[in-house]
Amino acid sequence: MEPVFGETERNVARSVELIEAAADRGVQLVVLPELCNTGYVFETRGEAKALAEDVPSGPSTAAWIAAVAARNLHIVGITEREGDTLYNSAVVIGPDGLVGRYRKMHLWADEALFFAPGNLGFPVFETAVGRLGVRICYDGWFPESYRLAALQGAEIVCVPTNWVPIPGQDPARAAMANTLVMAAAHTNSIFVAAADRVGTERGQPFIGQSLIVGPPGWPVAGPAGTDGEEILVARVNLADARRKRN
Amino acid sequence: MEPVFGETERNVARSVELIEAAADRGVQLVVLPELCNTGYVFETRGEAKALAEDVPSGPSTAAWIAAVAARNLHIVGITEREGDTLYNSAVVIGPDGLVGRYRKMHLWADEALFFAPGNLGFPVFETAVGRLGVRICYDGWFPESYRLAALQGAEIVCVPTNWVPIPGQDPARAAMANTLVMAAAHTNSIFVAAADRVGTERGQPFIGQSLIVGPPGWPVAGPAGTDGEEILVARVNLADARRKRN
Numbered sequence: 001m002e003p004v005f006g007e008t009e010r011n012v013a014r015s016v017e018l019i020e021a022a023a024d025r026g027v028q029l030v031v032l033p034e035l036c037n038t039g040y041v042f043e044t045r046g047e048a049k050a051l052a053e054d055v056p057s058g059p060s061t062a063a064w065i066a067a068v069a070a071r072n073l074h075i076v077g078i079t080e081r082e083g084d085t086l087y088n089s090a091v092v093i094g095p096d097g098l099v100g101r102y103r104k105m106h107l108w109a110d111e112a113l114f115f116a117p118g119n120l121g122f123p124v125f126e127t128a129v130g131r132l133g134v135r136i137c138y139d140g141w142f143p144e145s146y147r148l149a150a151l152q153g154a155e156i157v158c159v160p161t162n163w164v165p166i167p168g169q170d171p172a173r174a175a176m177a178n179t180l181v182m183a184a185a186h187t188n189s190i191f192v193a194a195a196d197r198v199g200t201e202r203g204q205p206f207i208g209q210s211l212i213v214g215p216p217g218w219p220v221a222g223p224a225g226t227d228g229e230e231i232l233v234a235r236v237n238l239a240d241a242r243r244k245r246n
Numbered sequence: 247m248e249p250v251f252g253e254t255e256r257n258v259a260r261s262v263e264l265i266e267a268a269a270d271r272g273v274q275l276v277v278l279p280e281l282c283n284t285g286y287v288f289e290t291r292g293e294a295k296a297l298a299e300d301v302p303s304g305p306s307t308a309a310w311i312a313a314v315a316a317r318n319l320h321i322v323g324i325t326e327r328e329g330d331t332l333y334n335s336a337v338v339i340g341p342d343g344l345v346g347r348y349r350k351m352h353l354w355a356d357e358a359l360f361f362a363p364g365n366l367g368f369p370v371f372e373t374a375v376g377r378l379g380v381r382i383c384y385d386g387w388f389p390e391s392y393r394l395a396a397l398q399g400a401e402i403v404c405v406p407t408n409w410v411p412i413p414g415q416d417p418a419r420a421a422m423a424n425t426l427v428m429a430a431a432h433t434n435s436i437f438v439a440a441a442d443r444v445g446t447e448r449g450q451p452f453i454g455q456s457l458i459v460g461p462p463g464w465p466v467a468g469p470a471g472t473d474g475e476e477i478l479v480a481r482v483n484l485a486d487a488r489r490k491r492n
Contacts, residue, residue, distance in 0.1 A: 176428070216422070
């Protein structure tokens with residue numbers, strides 16, 4: 001996705017179009033990018049607070065709940081507000097509504113100015129489509145966070161993300177972020193589905209290259225391109241994640 | 247290196263040739279493959295015990311100590327014997343003799359039939375050429391083991407290894423083992439120097455592809471080829487590992 005900063009209604013409508021397009025292809029689990037409802041590059045905490053929403057009563061979560069009421073599961077990034085506290089969160093939604101939420105633990109760079117670190121630990125959600133963990137962007141730089149998911153039986157870890165270019169790094173080179181996803185899948189023998197955004201927001205570019213990786217560590221879909229919206233689809237057998245073979 | 251099983255004297259002599267060739271090029275730290283003095287594919291514990299040596303009095307360590315007495319530091323893999331207990335160990339040797347030893351923690355497959363798991367924890371060695379950690383082969387499948395090195399201030403982790411092909415994996419593909427090394431370097435902002443063996447021993451092939459990786463996660467030397475002995479050299483500034491920039 002290429003969210004537009006501050007245009008929550010437009011962004012959520014676009015995400016619903018993409019969710020429906022994926023569902024029409026038989027997809028049972030959709031992962032959207034980090035903070036895809038609001039955009040990412042906040043300049044002030046007030047701005048973040050104005051765009052943050054309660055879960056599940058806020059308009060973004062409500063729209064997604066409505067969109068998947070007759071479908072299967074999806075996961076999205078959202079700026080969450082609980083009283084005066086803001087989180088960089090992801091909601092897990094199924095046909096029956098909200099399954100749970102994950103609040104990003106490892107805040108990157110200026111995120112710490114706007115958000116509080118997650119206070120819900122690293123939950124694994126038992127769903128009809130598998131045991132799901134969620135990690136958001138910079139969480140993936142901490143291999144322990146994937147390990148904690150695997151130790152709780154997660155079969156797939158969904159990663160809403162907003163990957164940025166690394167200064168000094170050759171942009172023609174594959175993303176180091178992809179290397180981390182592959183290593184996490186291989187060392188834990190799990191699936192990882194990472195959905196990045198594309199486009200430039202307030203001068204900050206994002207690198208795309210979303211991918212879905214299987215327990216051996218190799219991509220089963222993607223990496224996607226560096227720009228343009230794209231739906232990556234993979235058909236997988238989550239039982240492969242229950243055999244720990246390394 | 248391509249060690250020959252059971253021919254310790256020949257293997258150590260060959261390793262000394264390679265150490266001297268590297269030293270002639272100004273190298274200050276040499277990493278040799280796992281168990282490069284004895285070979286790897288033991289069939290019985292008795293066989294392993296007969297080839298195991300005390301440290302530092304055994305002939306392999308003694309030969310290496312002599313070889314580097316006027317040089318800088320190197321690290322090697324060795325089958326270590328302490329009384330009736332065998333370890334898959336690496337010795338760290340400097341110009342003044344034995345600096346320390348690391349005993350492999352994560353025994354892979356049949357190794358558990360021959361060796362006891364390491365009982366010395368994950369030491370970091372302060373040396374004239376930097377703060378060194380050591381991990382052996384399958385240890386690298388546990389990202390926590392690199393993290394424990396970094397948390398103790400290691401600037402470079404040396405990895406004597408005997409990587410084997412992964413069943414069902416396209417041999418033309420880059421080694422997943424390299425992906426794990428790159429992820430470990432990047433997520434900890436450290437150097438990693440992994441020295442694999444080549445050749446086939448008692449029907450077991452090894453995959454080569456040794457590499458040296460910098461804190462950004464990209465190789466600064468290698469990966470080496472899949473067969474043939476090779477010396478990989480990189481000139482690095484270990485201070486880069488002290489800046490944690492991710």
